[in-house]
Amino acid sequence: xxxxxxxxxxxxxxxxxxxxxxxxxxxxxxxxxxxxxxxxxxxxxxxxxxxxxxxxxxxxxxxxxxxxxxxxxxxxxxxxxxxxxxxxxxxxxxxxxxxxxxxxxxxxxxxxxxxxxxxxxxxxxxxxxxxxxxxxxxxxxxxxxxxxxxxxxxxxxxxxx
Numbered sequence: 001x002x003x004x005x006x007x008x009x010x011x012x013x014x015x016x017x018x019x020x021x022x023x024x025x026x027x028x029x030x031x032x033x034x035x036x037x038x039x040x041x042x043x044x045x046x047x048x049x050x051x052x053x054x055x056x057x058x059x060x061x062x063x064x065x066x067x068x069x070x071x072x073x074x075x076x077x078x079x080x081x082x083x084x085x086x087x088x089x090x091x092x093x094x095x096x097x098x099x100x101x102x103x104x105x106x107x108x109x110x111x112x113x114x115x116x117x118x119x120x121x122x123x124x125x126x127x128x129x130x131x132x133x134x135x136x137x138x139x140x141x142x143x144x145x146x147x148x149x150x151x152x153x154x155x156x157x158x159x160x161x
Contacts, residue, residue: 025107029100035076036104038067039097042077047090076100 002010023033031039034057041056042048050068054061068091071077076097082088093101116124 022108022111025111026104029103029107031100031104035067035071036101038064038071039076039093039101042091043093043098043101046092047080047082049088049090053091071097 026033026036037057038053041053045052048056050061050064053068054064057064068077068079072079074096075094077091077093079089080092082090116127119127
């Protein structure tokens, strides 16, 4: 049996390569991994403020502001002023943003399914058996599944799409 360090040395480059390939699929749609992550976080928490989003992503609000500006210019999200506190501005996904997230997820899923389709049944079963332990590695309970779109290049908060 291999040690955790030996498994980590084998697994790390595979995960990095998968992430890179999935990122390429996202970029074919004209958005970056970070932008997809931002869209997903706004979808998950409509009304999220720029400051809260920056905290979630671990970057400064000014750095994030450029990403949000580009997404807003592309019609993928909008800034909405709170009716309760006019100083508070939240972010909301547009219908176009929703459609883009669906397309990203479909494209990534198709890419991955095509590759999984060439595996032998026992190889596919081994990967399926590894999903729950991998979820535990990233702090998700077994069977919970991933909760965000793999922004890939952004934070680990984006595991899905």
